[in-house]
Amino acid sequence: MTDVKAPAGPLGTNPVATAPAGARTAADVVTPEVVAQLTRDVVGSGRTANHSPFTGEKLADLPESTPGDVAETYERARAAQRVWAAVPVRTRTAVLLRFHDLLLERQAEVLDLIQLETGKARLHAHEEVQAVALAARHYGRRGAAYLRPRRHTGVVPVLTKATELRHPRGVVGQIAPWNYPLELSVGDALPAFVAGNAVVMKPDTETALTALWARDLLIEAGLDAGVFQVVLGEGPVVGPEVVRHADYVSFTGSTRTGREVAQGAAARLVGVSLELGGKNPLLVLHDADIERAAAGAIRSCFSSAGQLCISTERLYVHESVADLFVARFAERARALRLGNSLAYGADMGSLAGPRQLETVVRHVDEAVAKGATVVAGGVARPDIGPLFYEPTILEGVEPPMAVCSEETFGPVVSVYRFTDEDDVIERANATAYGLNASIWSRDGGRAHALAARLRTGTVNINEAYASAYGTVGAPMGGMKDSGLGRRHGSEGILKYTEAQTVAQQRLLPLAPSFGMDDAGYAAFMSRSLRAMKALGLR
The missing domain is CATH 3.40.605.10 (Aldehyde Dehydrogenase; Chain A, domain 1)
Structure with missing residues (x-):
């Protein structure tokens, strides 16, 4: 991991979660014995290493495979x-x-x-x-x-x-x-x-x-x-x-x-x-439970610091509830506790690498320079760790700001207001991506109707992403530039198989027989096909 310096500036408002007394450290967890056990079967004639985003320090030396090693492994x-x-x-x-x-x-x-x-x-x-x-x-x-x-x-x-x-x-x-x-x-x-x-x-x-x-x-x-x-x-x-x-x-x-x-x-x-990838939308309709929607948007936007393919980066809110929703959403975002200990208590952790931090900083800074407003966050937190960045809410985002269309993959969400549901569906679909979406409404029938019009592989109603993703009997995946194929359900296992059809013919061949000539056989089969349709056979 290369050294990354967080941008200079005042610290933000998010509190820091206190590490419990006696909390474990990297040295307690990643011991030489653990590394040797886990890597014992990895073929690698070279050496590489991995690092912890919490501190930037090296965690372990690891084998590095060559092309020849990969062939041997296969x-x-x-x-x-x-x-x-x-x-x-x-x-x-x-x-x-x-x-x-x-x-x-x-x-x-x-x-x-x-x-x-x-x-x-x-x-x-x-x-x-x-x-x-x-x-x-x-x-x-x-x-x-x-x-x-x-x-x-x-x-x-x-x-x-x-x-x-x-x-x-x-x-x-x-x-x-x-x-x-x-x-x-x-x-x-x-x-x-x-x-x-x-x-x-x-x-x-x-x-x-x-x-x-x-x-x-x-x-x-x-x-x-x-x-x-x-x-x-x-x-x-x-x-x-x-x-x-x-x-x-x-x-x-x-x-x-x-x-x-x-x-x-x-x-x-x-x-x-x-x-x-994804540039996933979340829709808050005029009849949504605002407190519940604001809490759900926090999960949808800032779980794993927004580094989740199915997390929300575009938030569409009906104009009639937008002021109240944004106020509640921002209040919750500013209250999220940031932390780096191996214990429960923090609400959000760190970005995973320098590239993610660089993208987040570039997207936010460019948007602000072009007229967007920071409602919450917008600053790095080097006081906690080298790759921490506060959960950030932007308003006034418009093309050609990069954050408007590019995947940020960080704790940044842009809020857009709407008045017409047909218009918001068109705006939500106006992206190359189509992975996940979220709709918040008290009217389940309307929400389901709108969900069917969204060009995304999964849609969650009154939840962020976990309800669809956690339903492992149903397929999960993306449309458009968000991918091919599905995980979960029958598609998630049958894709790993080759289908083979074995057909056994009994008694009579599928050819002229019992003295039929070609014309007689064709007439017989035509009558049979009509009969099978009339009987409702599929």
Whole structure:
């Protein structure tokens, strides 16, 4: 991590959460013994390191994989996958259910790692534990049903028997981001394992310990170590190699890099799922519960310091309630406690890296210079840590301010006022992105009608993002430049499989028989097709 100096200026108003007496430190958590245990299977002839956003100090020295190391890792994964695919599905799902219990029992360990590697508040780190536990339970309980052979009506009922089978793709190459290092690494890998695949994962180096800890816990739960491999290194070096050898690619990250990943996968004719960027809208309608909406907007905008693909960066408020809402929202934002201890109590943590701080400062400073107003925040907090920035609310944001259209990925939200619902839907959709949205209203019917008009993969009514994301039986993903494919539900596991149709013909062939000539057979089939339609066959 390069040194970043927060911009000079007066400190803001947000209070600092007090660390409890005897709070753990990085030295207590990331010991040489822990690092050696977690990295024991990582093939890497080079060395790299990761750092804590809280202080900028190095956390651990880590192996760094070369292209040759990645190829070797895939060879090991392929050998293990052939054995794993032959294991009964119920045995594979049992691993996830054991992992679920171990994760909840030992959550304090991974919460420390998540905080140290991302800088987020502990409650926001716990969101990752919740999400992974939900996915483990869901695919542990439903995985076998998703994968079971399915009967289909044959071309000629009774005479044709058709069955759909699902086979694992092989070795999934997964490139995971830094912002949710538990949920967006192992959380996406769980259904791949249930489907009989192996996974070669490249987590971000700065958050590698969290992903490695999850791998270690899965092995303890019964997963074959060879089925889950990790490679580490710089994205431009290791990332293309992960794509080059994969039978399927799972990527979460920026839209720019996602396009490159998609091109690499397309060149090899392998499938890919992509969850990419967002510039997500939140709509406060005229009949919204203002206190509830203001509290929800705080969660939607400032969880994990806004470094969440599905968090809100554009907030549309009906003119009739805008003054009251903005006052309540700003009051809550200024009261958020900032903190850097490995304990509950802080409402918001740090940005994760220098690039995020630079983007936040650039977007806010440019907007103010061009006429926007800072309603709350707008300043860095170097008194707490090198990458802290206050939760910030802007009004008067207009094109061509960068914050108006570019993804900030930080604790910054722009407030826009509206009077017409048709107009606000058009404005909310006027972006290249389409990942998540939030609507606040006392009228559920109207909110549902508006939700159906939003071009986003998920919409939450009277909640920020957790209600849709946490419903793991339903698909989650983006439209437009926000990605391809879905996680969760049937789509979240079936994407890791190849579909095969096996059809058996009985008694009669699908061809002229019993002395029929071609014309007679064609007439017979025409009558049969009309009869099947009349009988309501599908």
